[in-house]
Amino acid sequence: MRIGVDATCWTNRRGYGRFARALLMAALKLDPGREYVFFTDDISPEFPLPSGVDVVRVETSVATVKAAAADGARTPGDMLAVSRAISARELDLIFFPSVYSFVPILHSAPLLVTIHDVIPERFPELVFPTLRGKMFWRAKVALACAQARLILTVSEYSRRCLAQDLRISPRKLRVVSEAGDPAFTRLDSFDLSPLFQKLSLPRGTRFLAYVGGFSPHKNLIALIGWFSAVLRSPGFDDVRLVLVGDYQGDPFFSCYPMLQRQIQKHGLESRVLFPGYMRDDDLRLMFHAATALVLPSMCEGFGLPAVEAAACGTPVLVTTESPLPEILGEGALAIAPDNSQGWVESLTRVLSDADLRNRMSAAGMRAASGLSWRAAAAQLLEIFDEVTQRRAPAA
Helix, strand or coil, X not given: CEEEEECCCCCCCCHHHHHHHHHHHHHHHHCCCCEEEEEECCCCCCCCCCCCCEEEECCCCCCHHHHCCCCCCCCHHHHXXXXXXXXCCCCCEEEECCHHHCCCCCCCCCEXXXXXXXXXXXXXXXXXXXXXXXXXHHHHHHHHHHHCCEEEECCHHHHHHHHHHCCCCHHHEEECCCCCCCCCCCCCCCCCXXXXXXXXXXXXXXXXXEECCCXXXXXXXXXXXXXXXXXXXXXXXCCEEEEXXXXXXXXXXXXXXXXXXXXXXXXXXXCEEEEECCCHHHHHHHHHHCCEEEECCXXXXXXXXXXXXXXXXXXXXXXXXXXXXXXXXXXXXXXXXXXXXXXXXXXXXXXXXXXXXXXXXHHHHHHHHCCCHHHHHHHHHHHHXXXXXXXXXXX
C-alpha cells in the first residue's frame, strides 16, 4: 500500500502538528511494511521528517503552517502547487492529518481527512478576524467533506459534535484517539530549580498553569477574572498564573493584547507570567511544579495538554465542553466554561485541599496510562485497510 500524506502541517507546534507527528511516527513503527510519500513545503530541524519515507518538497511562496491560519491567507497558486504534487503521484490512499492544510485533489485514490473539532463552526467570530477567513474556512471544510471517503476525528465527543454541527453522517466518521507523549510521566526525582529560575519565581511558589494557544475561544480572558477573584480570598497571595504558549509567533487569531488589558485592569502584572513556548523537557518539569493545570476552553476536540499534565500526576481543571471529563474521570474537575462561580470555587478548592490533589493525581495518572499513540496508530491502520480493501459505507 502506497500512502500519500499531507505533511505540510508537520512543523506546526500546536495540537494538529503534534497529532500528525506522533500518530504517523507510531504508525511507521507499528507497520513498517507500508510505503509513505510525505508532501511538505516546510523543513524544520525542530521537527525532522521520519526516515524511511519518500519526501516530496513542494515549493510555495509561504509555508502552509504560516499561511493556513486565521485569515485564510494561502494563495491559490500555493494550494494548486500542493494539489498538483499530490495528484501527480501513484497512490493508493491520501491522508490529511488536519483539515487546516487540506487542498482539493484530482486523484482516484480515496481521501481521508481529519477534522479535530467544531470550534470554527461554533465560534467563528473567535477564530477568524475577517469575513474572508470565515468564508474561506466554510468552503474548504465543505469541499473536504465532499471529497473525503471518510472523516477522522480525535474523540467520541468530537464525533458527536461533527455529526450535529456539520451534519456529517455518523457512518462516515471514524475516531483515531490522541495520547500523551511517553516523555510525560511522573518522575521519581527531579530538580525544579532551573524551571523556577526560568520563570523568575522563588523556588516552591504555588502556581496554576495553562498550556496552549491564545485564541479567544480558549477562554483565557475569563480565566484572568476568575484568578483575580481567587486572589481576593485570604491565603492565596503567593499564587501565580503561568500561561505557556507561543503568544508572539502563533499564526492563529490571538487575544494576547486583550489579555494584557485584562491583566492590567485587575492589577495582576506581577501575578501572571508568559514564559512563551516550552519544549517537552521543560514542559514536563513545569507540570511537576504546577499545583494544577487549567483548560477552560469553550470547546476542545481532545485537550491534549490536560492528558499530558495528568500523566505527570498534575491535577487538572477542564472544560465540560470536551471529552476530558470522560477520559480523565476523577483525575479532573470539570466545569462549564461559562460557570464563573464554579471555576472560582474549583480553583480555590484545588489550591487549598492537598488530599483532593493527591486523589486527582493518582486517578489522572491511571487514566492517562490507558492511552497510547501505538493504539491510535492501530486505529489509523485499520481505517487505511478499510478504505483500500472495500468501499466505506455510503453517507
